[in-house]
Amino acid sequence: MSLSKQDIAYIRQARTILDENFDKHITIPQLARQTGINEAKLKEGFRELFGFSIHTCILQLRLQKAQELLLTTELSVTDITYHIGYSHVTHFTSLFKKETGMTPTEWKKKFGPPEP
Incomplete structure (x- = not known):
């Protein structure tokens, strides 16, 4: 998957949200809405950028x-x-x-x- 600089920024923002809110119930649709990226790109891009899924994170x-x-x-x-x-x-x-x-x-x- 080809990620733009903006996609990478959104995915890194998603990771920051997870780091700060791991103790809360956050769904992938919520995370996608908060960061402004679609769910599929968020899930695939997250795995590509960090080497593991959002759930694993x-x-x-x-x-x-x-x-x-x-x-x-x-x-x-x-x-x-x-x-x-x-x-x-x-x-x-x-x-x-x-x-x-x-x-x-x-x-x-x-x-x-x-x-x-």
Whole structure:
């Protein structure tokens, strides 16, 4: 796909919106409207520019934030689930385990600060 400089600017703007709002429910149609690019070009261009889909980007952003919160706060897994934009703990836990090979609790025990 051939992307114009304007398309690239729109797609980068979409990435910024995702970075700042990963914890909210954002649909691709909403993102396309906010940035002024059509959905197909946004989806294809995003993958071309960043090497992964919009959905994968949101998942990665949420998992990074969850890992950070697991390491730096005393928030429960339930609180972290809601904080990063998921509404079901079991869904978040299964995604986390699929991506890291561990549940959030196991991950915190392995990488978090030692308990006093």
